[in-house]
Amino acid sequence: DTAVSQTPKYLVTQMGNDKSIKCEQNLGHDTMYWYKQDSKKFLKIMFSYNNKELIINETVPNRFSPKSPDKAHLNLHINSLELGDSAVYFCASSQQQGETQYFGPGTRLLVL
Amino acid sequence: AQSVAQPEDQVNVAEGNPLTVKCTYSVSGNPYLFWYVQYPNRGLQFLLKYITGDNLVKGSYGFEAEFNKSQTSFHLKKPSALVSDSALYFCAVRDLIYNFNKFYFGSGTKLNVKP
Incomplete structure (x- = not known):
């Protein structure tokens, strides 16, 4: 069973x-x-989201918008993709805030 | 600000020899320190953490780390390296001052274990 999965x-x-x-x-x-x-x-x-509430919002372009429909899901939407957005994006979860994090396998994004 | 530094981009060691991957930290207050490992094309996996207590912390896959307050270090060690230990290792510190949900990761150290 995959603990943290990304697609x-x-x-x-x-x-x-x-x-x-x-x-x-x-x-x-x-x-x-x-x-x-x-x-x-x-x-x-x-x-970062805790129980569907946004608790960390770093200096990220507002083209990036996270959405958490429930506490088991956290999606990332990216508008108007740019070349510099090419990277690997990892999702992670922890039991509570600040606890040990468990990472997903990553999504490799390539913008051409 | 909270931060960790990994001074070595790469560490090379022969199989069977002891290995050390270095990490130093800079924090306000008591540090919560972590080590993670990333295998190629995979996500990070938790190895071990130090919060309080014994300075020698034991973790997964035979790894351990020694917390040294006077040297502000948290080096990762293993007595006998395996080829399968070859991976990218990250040290991390939890922010206990401004946002305790936030982790700061080091730049990573690539460990190469040669047969």
Whole structure:
């Protein structure tokens, strides 16, 4: 059973398009996160939700919009994709805020 | 601000030899420190954490880490490396001051274990 799953695993798209990445966790955790890992493997927090409430909103372009329909899901929608958005996006969850995080397999986004 | 530094981009070690992956931290207050491992094309996996208590923390896959307050370090160690340990290792610290839900990750250290 996959604890934290993301779809799709790979996403290749053209500049200017709008795309979504979905994340689901079956661990019963309260908190979920989105991270961006760049080409140099540097990992940076983007957003975090706790029980469907936004608690971390880093300096991310407003083209990125997270949505949490319930505490098991945290989706990431990206409008008007740019070349610089190419990266690996990781979803993660934790039992409570600040606890050990469990990561999904990542979504590799390539913007052409 | 809370931060961690991993001074080595890459560590090379022969199979069977001990390995150390270095991490130093800079925090206000007591640190909550973590190690994660990332295998190629995979997400990060939790290895171990230090919150309080014994300075030597044991984790998954035979790894351990030593918390050293005077040197502000939290180095990851394993007595005998395996080829399968080859991966990218991240040190992380939890923010306890401004937003305790936030983690800061180091830049990662690539561990190469040669047969």
